[in-house]
Amino acid sequence: MVNFNGTLTENPQFSPNNRGIFYGDAVFETLRYTGDKIAFWEDHYFRLMASMRILRMQIPMEFTPEYFQDELLKLVEACDLTGKPARIRLTVIRNEGGTYLPTDKGVFYYAMASKLDQAFYTLSDGPYEVELYKDHYLNADLLSTLKTANKLINVTGSIYAEENGFQNCLLLNTNKSVAEALNGNLFLVKGNSIKTPPLTDGCLRGIVRKQLMEIIGKLENYTLEESSISPFELQKADELFITNTITGIQPITQYRKKSYDNTVAKDLLGKLNAKVRLG
Structure with a gap:
């Protein structure tokens, strides 16, 4: 299950002109869900917003911490991971159009989640x-x-x-x-x-x-x-x-x-x- 720009779907439709594919014109956050919350959510959110500003993306007004947190928790629930530790990847991509110079500086996002074994961090003693x-x-x-x-x-x-x-x-x-x-x-x-x-x-x-x-x-x-x-x-x-x-x-x-x-x-x-x- 994927949260594609606010819509939960198993088959998100990506354009072949996706600027993330063409130019790597995208930013992402990897998040840890402990089973009841997203760890260090505010820090992740503000890093994401700062990255978007540095890349001169237009940030939609609705992209508040509460909006994204609600959308990510909806995804967790849809993936039957509520109460279970999970890894979430949230990716924000600039809208298609243009070549190196974009004709549309707006963005869309998608998020995916997968199960983790542990809610909290453990230390590996194996060879590394x-x-x-x-x-x-x-x-x-x-x-x-x-x-x-x-x-x-x-x-x-x-x-x-x-x-x-x-x-x-x-x-x-x-x-x-x-x-x-x-x-x-x-x-x-x-x-x-x-x-x-x-x-x-x-x-x-x-x-x-x-x-x-x-x-x-x-x-x-x-x-x-x-x-x-x-x-x-x-x-x-x-x-x-x-x-x-x-x-x-x-x-x-x-x-x-x-x-x-x-x-x-x-x-x-x-x-x-x-x-x-x-x-």
Whole structure:
């Protein structure tokens, strides 16, 4: 079942002139439904609106937080997922018309939902090895921080990881700094210091990244640093972990010859779940 611009349908009709297909002229949000609410909904909503403004899309007056939340919960109910944990993807696409220059800056949306196994985040203790992906580089600019439908670096990097037996890859920006992972933000732990790349390095403006930064900033036993990460720092770290809305926190167990602990990741996961329950 799909919520297609406010209509629930099993057969949404997409035009062959869809600008999301033609040019990647679309933005999206991946959301976690815990069984009774959408986690960090306000943060997702405002990130979506900000992304649309940056891409110069015309935002309809009815696109309020309440409107979208109601439409997404209608979708969850139609998919028989009410009371069950679920993943929701909400995609907003500019209306068809024009070539690079659109003739219609209006938008439409569609949303899909699928079941998740757990309502709250759990920590995986299995092997999770990563490598640098050097075939292509992220631009350290504002567009790279958005969740747009143009994710070819992430797609080709995921294929590279699978072909070479890695669970994930880390992306470098054009300054050769480590910006993020293929599917989330990166955090590096060294002693009591926790470091994550700044948005100016081109990493995604992640929702769980924001939540963890707020959590860490209030803890006396850790210091938070938002600064560039050199590839040389990776093997000196005590821990590396990746964050995103669906997984929460994913510890990295190995990068090249270095193995990592997950003590800090476990500590932060409990605090993140507490925030999900309260948020």
